[in-house]
Amino acid sequence: MPSKLVEDTMRTKRLPHIWCPGCGHGILMRDVCQAIENLGLPKDEVSIVSGIGCSSRAAGYMNFNTLHTTHGRAIAFATGIKMAKPDMHVIVITGDGDAAAIGGNHLIHACRRNIDMTVIVFNNSIYGMTGGQYSPTTPTGEKGTTAPYGNIDGDFDIPKLCEAAGATYTARGDCFHVPQMIKLIENGIKHKGFSVIEGVSICPTYYGRKNKKGNAVQMMHWQEQNCIDLKKAEKMEPKDLEGKIILGEMYKSIRPEYCEEYDKIIKKAGGDK
């Protein structure tokens, strides 16, 4: 029996999902649904826009206006929806490759515009759909099928990248600390402006296997022990934070929102008459 949340917010006929056993994406999708439910947003006023990759299949399972677009382009499609219907709550679900590699340009420019939408990056540190190639968030030294000797690229810190590009809300959660992740998504949706929430996921099938991280349960325990809340981390010594992932609200500010600014242009041009 599916839970009430699943029945209320997902397309149960489309389940079970295509993700591998032990994948973290199902937890993150549920978190997004729970956040929308907690905020009481009418379904017809929510658009879920996704790109291509494991993460982006979430859109099809969620019972809202859902647009599964092309690889990397979800944020650009979402920009059109938001400008056409500014009252719509536009939520982008994307992955680390989709958002930060092929879609990196759209990500940073949407940050710069501060257009009111919420981007949730399901970050599993690997290209899962294509079978385990290294991504822009694969930590340096780790392996993928295209980094058989270890990845020599540096990796992006997504909240930092987005903060520098002009996003007005950035945060990071994970699969293990569910209540926190739900709260971060809620706050991101409520925030007027461009919000980015990285959801650290787990990929036991590819990332885990390639890098000997153990099975899904062991990877979840790793998250439990190594993903540290920002407030706790602030009190810790730098050496104790090595190899840890910091969770929480990273940055929040207020800046004019793009659609509201455009309305002023329409007024200036006389198009509101």
Add this chain to the structure above:
Amino acid sequence: MADNKQKRFQLLQGNEACVEGAIAAGMRFYSGYPITPSTEIAERSAVRLPQVGGKFVQMEDEIGGIAAALGASVAGIKSMTATSGPGFSLKQENIGYATIAEIPIVIVDVQRSGPSTGLPTSPSQGDVMQAKWGTHGDHPVIAICPCSVQDTYNQTVRAFNLAERFRTPVILLMDEIVGHMREGCELIPTEELEIHNRNTNMINSMPYAFGEGQYVPHMTSFGEGHLYNITGLFHDEAGFPTNDNNIAGEENNRIMEKIKVYKYSGILDYEEYEMEDAEIGIVCYGGTTRAVQGAIEKARDMGHKVGMFRPITLWPFPEHELVERAKQLKRLIVVEHNYGQVLLTVEGIIKGDTKVEFIGKVNGTTISPDEIVRKIEEGEE
């Protein structure tokens, strides 16, 4: 208060007439990226759209330009993007997305010399086959070629109507000559135009369901009471991805057939000039049309019976109409600014005694009427 009412008669560039035609047709969203020689389309859209309550956004790249326009269209707003050769290449993937997801959109390509950066400010018609085959996979396409400023206005309106009626991307294939040509243009107001809007009355609450003998699904816009899914994967009537080969095959067939079936319901369009008694026919389109008309006048003064056949809708090509007309012709000369892209199609369909000849120019200069006259004379000696 700004006076946003446009004068009915204006001296305009082709690129500007495109924007005015688009607004008259109902365009209220434009997203694009600056590129010569199409930039005036973005510039005028940036001025004019907020005047009519619409919106303009300059995106970070060409791909974002078409993606945002598709997003706005999904939300129910008539949308357009414009570009030129290099940008047209970048937009191709999302043109395929619009085709399979059946999202109405108008994509303007003001052609310039290529390949690559080429001669950015010089005329070319090198994207004719890219317009047809540019996106991957089998797919149908509608591409329309205006030949003057007024024609650009009129054909932009038609491009929007076709996109809305058939839920398909429509390519307005302009070229540098037409885009930068300046002449008088009548801005026929919306109330005097035939305007089509997409059918949003969803069948069985399913976005990709269609009635018996019908080929175009009816889709509500996002936020209008039906929750459904759109994807670039092959999908069922409800819009959900499928690996069922029968469903995938049927969907592919329907999308291909859609444009064929309605070819004679407004998609096909062509113009003939001095063709009644012609023995020599000239096939041209877009920016070469003026030179061809000039050449025909000169050649007729010299006693040659020459006429023009101009496909206005380039894809699908008016094959049957040209084949019928060619039956009276000794010679058929294809004139275009490339190495023979429409020529390929013409050679493929013209069988029998009509000799197919070619004038192509690719050095960035325009074809002059005299060059065409010389070609006519050469064959008559």
